[in-house]
Amino acid sequence: VRLLRHTMVFVADRRVAHRALVQGAAAFADRPLLGDPTRECFDRRNISGSPYGPYWRLVRRNLASMVALSPSRAALFAPARRRVTDGIVFELLHQEQQPVMVRPLLRRAMFELLMYMCFGAQLSKKALDEVEALQREVLLGITAFASFPTLTKRLFPRRWAAYVTTRRRQAEIFEPLIRAAACHRAGGNDELAAPPCYAESLLMIRVADEGDRPLTTDEAVSLCSEFLNGGTDTTTTLIEWIMAELVNHPGIQAKLHEEVTKAKRDTNNHGDLQAMPYLKAVVLEGLRLHPPTSLVLPHAVRDDDNVGIGGYTVRKGTELNFLVAEMGRDPTTWTAAREFRPERFLAGGEGCDVDITGSREIKMMPFGAGRRMCPGYSLGMLHAEYFVARLVRELEWLPPAAEAAEVDMTEMLDFTTLMKNPLQARVVARKQIV
Numbered sequence: 001v002r003l004l005r006h007t008m009v010f011v012a013d014r015r016v017a018h019r020a021l022v023q024g025a026a027a028f029a030d031r032p033l034l035g036d037p038t039r040e041c042f043d044r045r046n047i048s049g050s051p052y053g054p055y056w057r058l059v060r061r062n063l064a065s066m067v068a069l070s071p072s073r074a075a076l077f078a079p080a081r082r083r084v085t086d087g088i089v090f091e092l093l094h095q096e097q098q099p100v101m102v103r104p105l106l107r108r109a110m111f112e113l114l115m116y117m118c119f120g121a122q123l124s125k126k127a128l129d130e131v132e133a134l135q136r137e138v139l140l141g142i143t144a145f146a147s148f149p150t151l152t153k154r155l156f157p158r159r160w161a162a163y164v165t166t167r168r169r170q171a172e173i174f175e176p177l178i179r180a181a182a183c184h185r186a187g188g189n190d191e192l193a194a195p196p197c198y199a200e201s202l203l204m205i206r207v208a209d210e211g212d213r214p215l216t217t218d219e220a221v222s223l224c225s226e227f228l229n230g231g232t233d234t235t236t237t238l239i240e241w242i243m244a245e246l247v248n249h250p251g252i253q254a255k256l257h258e259e260v261t262k263a264k265r266d267t268n269n270h271g272d273l274q275a276m277p278y279l280k281a282v283v284l285e286g287l288r289l290h291p292p293t294s295l296v297l298p299h300a301v302r303d304d305d306n307v308g309i310g311g312y313t314v315r316k317g318t319e320l321n322f323l324v325a326e327m328g329r330d331p332t333t334w335t336a337a338r339e340f341r342p343e344r345f346l347a348g349g350e351g352c353d354v355d356i357t358g359s360r361e362i363k364m365m366p367f368g369a370g371r372r373m374c375p376g377y378s379l380g381m382l383h384a385e386y387f388v389a390r391l392v393r394e395l396e397w398l399p400p401a402a403e404a405a406e407v408d409m410t411e412m413l414d415f416t417t418l419m420k421n422p423l424q425a426r427v428v429a430r431k432q433i434v
């Protein structure tokens with residue numbers, strides 16, 4: 001597709017995607033230039049907006065090591081996961097047997113968890129309300145001014161001014177939280193202190209290629225903002241779709257309930273989640289059929305020499321988009337591709353050996369693939385598995401009214417691919433297993 005002097009390529013074929021992103025190594029690993037490196041567009045200094053190069057590698061590695069999920073690391077934030085999901089279960093039980101809108105509860109719980117993982121601090125409800133709303137404004141602004149910013153800033157000066165104000169307010173709130181992160185464990189008693197948070201890891205980074213300097217405050221704020229936005233909407237959207245499928249498929253819900261209740265130890269422990277193949281299959285099926293982002297973030301060609309993709313030659317800077325949702329629903333790869341069938345990811349199913357990173361082969365790529373693949377994918381999956389396990393173990397999920405038809409699965413495009421009609425469900429407490 002050509003727009004003015006801008007060329008955009010859309011890739012729907014999983015084999016072409018594999019050749020470009022995985023076999024093509026770094027050739028397609030850049031991001032398109034926003035064309036406006038002004039201070040307010042700080043997002044060229046976070047991971048997703050950074051051009052391919054040493055700075056991107058440094059900050060990406062830092063996040064990847066922060067969220068790398070060895071059982072011991074996963075266990076660090078287990079009490080926080082339990083605390084926020086306790087909150088959802090409590091709220092839902094408070095309205096037992098009545099139709100409840102699930103999205104705001106999921107979203108707040110996920111946001112609170114990521115705020116804690118980011119800054120190591122528990123904020124008041126009022127402060128969380130403000131930051132959650134602010135983060136949405138930031139996303140809106142980034143989306144509005146991502147393409148042709150020089151032009152869009154002129155066309156929408158008031159919106160631009162509001163966006164700049166939002167970013168300043170964000171910096172005012174985040175800067176003290178980042179500074180405080182350094183002191184969390186300086187007090188000495190490591191046992192009682194919060195686990196190491198993302199902001200703390202940012203303070204320790206030194207940019208070797210730029211005279212071993214620490215990150216600037218703008219960079220740290222931008223990276224924290226990305227951490228919150230990267231993990232909240234994506235994971236919440238996925239969980240909402242999965243819960244909707246479970247309402248529509250009581251048989252699958254019952255089988256999942258049986259597995260999670262049979263799990264011997266507490267599901268807060270990552271090791272237990274690993275031992276639940278059906279839970280994993282349900283989450284993978286959610287990611288296949290309802291990938292939170294129907295496209296990955298735009299990629300750009302980085303080689304000076306023209307490179308080939310799917311028989312076309314593309315120039316440096318060309319924007320590439322990969323159609324994630326199409327690949328997951330491709331009927332030549334998946335049987336009954338439009339149906340929710342977690343069994344396909346169990347032994348004997350066509351998805352049983354699926355490689356979610358796409359290194360060997362791409363059958364689905366909800367987290368992208370290759371060098372720019374989502375560095376938070378294991379955390380996203382852990383959160384989805386943990387939330388779904390908890391919600392099914394303690395509650396039975398039913399349609400909003402006894403006589404109600406199936407939950408409407410129509411999609412709507414927002415920052416993520418949302419349910420057009422947000423999930424409303426009735427829950428009933430299950431008998432507790434000791």
Ligand code: HEM
Pocket residue numbers: 047048049060063067226227228230231232234235238291292293295296297298366367368369371372373374375376377379380381384
């Ligand atoms: C279910 C949850 C998630 C989904 C479906 C998801 C999906 C994606 C996708 C499709 C991309 C673009 C990949 C590309 O451009 O090729 C991406 C990038 C990214 N994601 Fe995620 N994500 C999830 C959770 C998270 C979490 C929990 C974090 C961090 C806490 C995170 C941080 C990032 C970052 C920093 C990037 C940019 C990577 C880069 O440009 O090198 N994501 N994610």
